[in-house]
Every structure is written in structure tokens, then in C-alpha cells.
Amino acid sequence: MKTPSQTVGPFYTIGLVRDRGVQNELAADGIPLEGTLYDGRGDPIPDGLVEALDPAGGRWGRSGTDADGRFALRVPAGARHLEVYVFARGLLRHQWTRIYLDASAGDEVLAGLDPAQRATLVAQREGEGLHFDIHMQGDNATVFFAH
């Protein structure tokens, strides 16, 4: 029987986002990607954690959200999408989503969603970088996957 999940809580930064942290490859180089994590009232979540994996290259990274709910990663050249986990106080288990870097990616997961859902998983070009907001709830809620 597997060990159950418990919330990451509000103080995870002391263990997971430290000055001398684990190898954070999605912070080093690549296209900057920024976004905001929002709750169901539209308020930013200032104590969230976003972890991402480029399944093509195997690179991984994490970003705590700041006081304005913002997270920041760098996307390696050649990545088509990132597998993403969202953690926060109030989430008893982490939630799984994806960030697609190109809406035209012919992908069976995207193709299986209706257009409005699909749009929640696609990053937008913004200047030299990319923008991707995560909405936990509501009409524009980001699609999350069962796991």
C-alpha cells in the first residue's frame, strides 16, 4: 500500500528552495517562462511551488512562487512541452498539468481536449519569453491530470 500524500504546507522553502538547492536545470539557461499561480477567487498564491520536467531532454527544475504568486523557469531549446507539478498549502496532493510551448504541437493529449481546455495548457509568447498562468479553479481553470 503506498504512502499517502500530505500538503507541502506554507514553509516548504526551507527544505525545497534553498540557497544551495538541488540541481535546478530549468533555472540555468533557455527561454524564460514566467507566470502566476491563481486560486479560485483569482488571488495569487504566494506560497506555491511549481516543478517542471522536460521529458525530451530529461532536464528538471523548480520555482517557488513569490509574494505576487509568480514563478519563473527557463525552457530548454527543443522542448515541446513540460510536465508540471503544482504544490501549495491547501493542496493535500500535488496536481499534474502540462505547459505546451507551441499550440501547433500535434499531440494526442492536446487533441483529446476541447478547445477551451486546450488553451489552458499552451504558453503565450511575451516579448523574448513565454507566459503561462495556472488557475486552480473556475471557468478558466487549468486542466489537471489524474494520477
Place this chain on the structure above:
Amino acid sequence: MTATDRPSDIVLPDDPSFGPEVQVDYPGYRSTRWRAPDRPLVTLPEELHSLAGPVFGEDAVQASDADLTRQHDGEPIGERIIVHGRVRDTAGRPLRGTLVEIWQANACGRYRHDVDQHPAPLDPNFSGAGRCLTDDDGRYEFVTIKPGAYPWGNHENAWRPAHIHFSLFGRLFTQRLVTQMYFPGDPLFPYDPIFNSVRDPKSRALLVSRFDLSETVPDWALGFEWDIVLGRGGSDTTPIEEDA
């Protein structure tokens, strides 16, 4: 949806049908209200649950990371403990070389974090964070201080039972687990909505460590044993290929 001060509104009755799954929108834990997803989750094809997770090498850890009592010039105040156990998959195989990260309050129930305003003293000799890689048998071991219970704002007179936060990766992306380890016999268990968000009592019991006299070091530290099982996503019925 407002929880009142009555324990019956904070802690829902046991329900073994949940198994190891947590009730994500658990009403007694107020912060879930606006944060837990409120739309149906999308099911991905089975093969996408077998994606390899991130790999961390020896460069991710230093030996001192596993001893939280020796990260400063002086020794921290509190009850010295040794927390150890094995990390395995649901087939019982050890998960070797996987990263384990922990964080916790000090002996007074205070975290070294700006947001924690609990009026209990900080300990200049305790940071409360550690990490290690599991060995060839999937074993981990930390030396630390037993954390204190602490109050929180969820409801009137709410206190968290003493716990250590654990973060684990495993081999597969979907084996990722963030959880909390508790200590046996804590009187706060019946009143804590986070602990009780695991509705199946057998599954909930897996969050509680065991006092371990055999690992207790005479005249020095108490031992606690806590084994961890990482389940992959999806059906978790397909055997995971051992990658040597």
C-alpha cells in the same frame, strides 16, 4: 463553507473506500476551499504514467545534509532523534539513490521561515532542513531534533501534531511524493484535519513512524523507523522494469 470549532466539522469520519487517496477538497482543512481543483481531472493514457523522473546524483547532497544537529557551531535544543527507514515501490523493490528532502519546525514548534509568527523561540543552531540519497537497499537516515507541535489558524485552538515534512522522487515522474511523517501516540491526531484528510485508517497509519529501540543509541538519541512506499500513477498494476 465554514468549518466551525466542533471537531466533528474539522475531522470527517473514517472511510476505508478512499484507500491511500486523499480527499483533495477536504472541508475541515480550510485552505483547500479555493485551491483544490474543482473541475474533473483528465485521465492520460497509461503509458504516460511510466515517464522517467528527474535523477539527482551525489553532487546534490553533502554528508552534513543528513545530520540536522550539526549544521551550526552549537547543538540545537531538543530531543535528539534518529529517523530512518526504507523507500520502496509498490512491488516492494528498494528505490536506490533517490533524493529524500526533509524540513521541520524546531523543538519549540517554530519554523525558520519569515511567515511563521508563532511566538516560540527560534533556535540559532537549527535550520530544520536536510536531504540525502537512499542507499543500495533504499535506506535513508537523518539525525535531527524532535519537532514541537504548533498552533495554526485553521480553526479555534487548532494545533498541528508534531511532524517532519518529506519530499521524495522515486524513479518515475508519477512516483513523486510530498508527505508528512508523524510520531506514534500523538494526542493531537483526532483533531488534525490534514492528518485525517487520509480517510482510510489503514492508509493513515502509514504516516506514523514507529519507535525503534534497536536503532536507539544509548545515552545519545531515540530511534524512529518510517518506511515509505512510492506508487506510480495510473493503475499501478504494471510491474516497473528494474533498470539495473
